Amino acid sequence: MEKMKTEVEVVKLPITNELGFYEIRMESIGGFGANLAGKVLGEAGILLMGYNGSNFSSYGSEKKGSPVRSFVRFCEPDVQVRSNSPVTEPHMLVIFHEGMVGINPVTQGVSPQSIVVIATSKSPAEARDYLKLQGGTIHCVDGIKIAVEEKTRVNTALLGAMCKASGFINPDAIKETISLNLGKKYAFLIDANLKTFDRGYAEGVSEHFEDDGKYPFVPFKRKGQNLGYLNQTIGGALTTPANTIHKDLSASRMGWIPVLNLSKCTSCGECDITCPDYCFVWDNGVDKKGKEVRVLRSIHYKHCKGCLKCVEICKFDALESRKEYEVDPKILEDGFSE
Numbered sequence: 001m002e003k004m005k006t007e008v009e010v011v012k013l014p015i016t017n018e019l020g021f022y023e024i025r026m027e028s029i030g031g032f033g034a035n036l037a038g039k040v041l042g043e044a045g046i047l048l049m050g051y052n053g054s055n056f057s058s059y060g061s062e063k064k065g066s067p068v069r070s071f072v073r074f075c076e077p078d079v080q081v082r083s084n085s086p087v088t089e090p091h092m093l094v095i096f097h098e099g100m101v102g103i104n105p106v107t108q109g110v111s112p113q114s115i116v117v118i119a120t121s122k123s124p125a126e127a128r129d130y131l132k133l134q135g136g137t138i139h140c141v142d143g144i145k146i147a148v149e150e151k152t153r154v155n156t157a158l159l160g161a162m163c164k165a166s167g168f169i170n171p172d173a174i175k176e177t178i179s180l181n182l183g184k185k186y187a188f189l190i191d192a193n194l195k196t197f198d199r200g201y202a203e204g205v206s207e208h209f210e211d212d213g214k215y216p217f218v219p220f221k222r223k224g225q226n227l228g229y230l231n232q233t234i235g236g237a238l239t240t241p242a243n244t245i246h247k248d249l250s251a252s253r254m255g256w257i258p259v260l261n262l263s264k265c266t267s268c269g270e271c272d273i274t275c276p277d278y279c280f281v282w283d284n285g286v287d288k289k290g291k292e293v294r295v296l297r298s299i300h301y302k303h304c305k306g307c308l309k310c311v312e313i314c315k316f317d318a319l320e321s322r323k324e325y326e327v328d329p330k331i332l333e334d335g336f337s338e
């Protein structure tokens with residue numbers, strides 16, 4: 001990596017825990033760039049901002065769509081880093097997609113001293129109720145909309161929002177580290193990512209909420225394994241395959257969705273064969289001659305991860321890719337447009 005140019009005045013950490021750390025936890029879905037955001041933040045803090053610290057991520061199968069957590073710890077230079085456990089009571093929690101809430105217990109350990117940065121179009125008050133937070137500072141930024149408009153990812157928009165909300169993370173240090181990480185290989189992405197960062201910094205809105213008794217504190221709980229050597233299914237078979245009624249993939253979408261126009265659909269079935277997640281809902285119907293046939297009725301958006309393969313395959317223009325935040329919520333509810 002090239003030598004860094006930015007020289008930043010060291011700012012005292014605003015708050016630390018009993019071990020001397022300011023701790024950040026990022027809750028994300030594979031593909032949104034949380035791992036890279038943690039790396040950039042860690043590098044900037046340690047190499048440019050004068051802190052000691054660490055960063056690591058935890059993820060399952062490393063595939064797009066699975067939960068990812070990235071952790072960053074900062075401490076003053078004379079404090080030794082002797083902790084490598086996940087952050088359970090974050091000073092800053094970052095939520096990369098509001099659709100994750102309810103699927104995963106993302107807000108565990110957040111207290112009225114915490115800052116919560118969330119990618120959402122909601123206001124901080126709406127987000128507080130949505131997250132059911134005891135209290136804290138809530139910083140909302142419509143990161144997915146920014147990323148769609150700038151043709152980037154939500155991670156750089158959230159890095160901008162984190163700088164703004166934290167009051168101590170230096171934006172110039174982060175921007176330099178973003179540029180160095182993209183390097184010569186991805187130099188063509190640098191301008192768009194720096195613009196995404198600037199918009200994430202400028203467009204966020206914060207509000208602080210005291211503990212008013214509205215919602216309780218939710219402590220961090222380590223999730224145990226449901227299956228072990230005593231109750232494993234035969235052959236280790238998974239009993240919750242990807243597309244059951246329980247599986248919600250909404251949080252995997254990066255701002256784009258397919259919209260089904262039923263008036264153009266011939267029920268040819270090509271989209272159904274192409275879709276990796278069996279999102280298409282079929283029913284019995286009759287064709288023009290009165291013959292009984294299977295008819296496509298809707299898209300079940302809960303299972304849709306927004307890959308848009310169905311849009312590519314449809315020869316009848318019955319599927320159109322649209323920006324999710326611009327689509328009428330009724331279409332998302334019904335699964336089709338007329």
Ligand code: SF4
Pocket residue numbers: 260264265266267268269270271272296313314315316317318319
């Ligand atoms: S591929 Fe297009 S026309 Fe065929 S069933 Fe799907 S949406 Fe309808």
Ligand code: SF4
Pocket residue numbers: 257258274275276277278279280299303304305306307308309310311
């Ligand atoms: S975008 Fe289309 S192909 Fe992809 S998951 Fe959604 S419905 Fe299926």
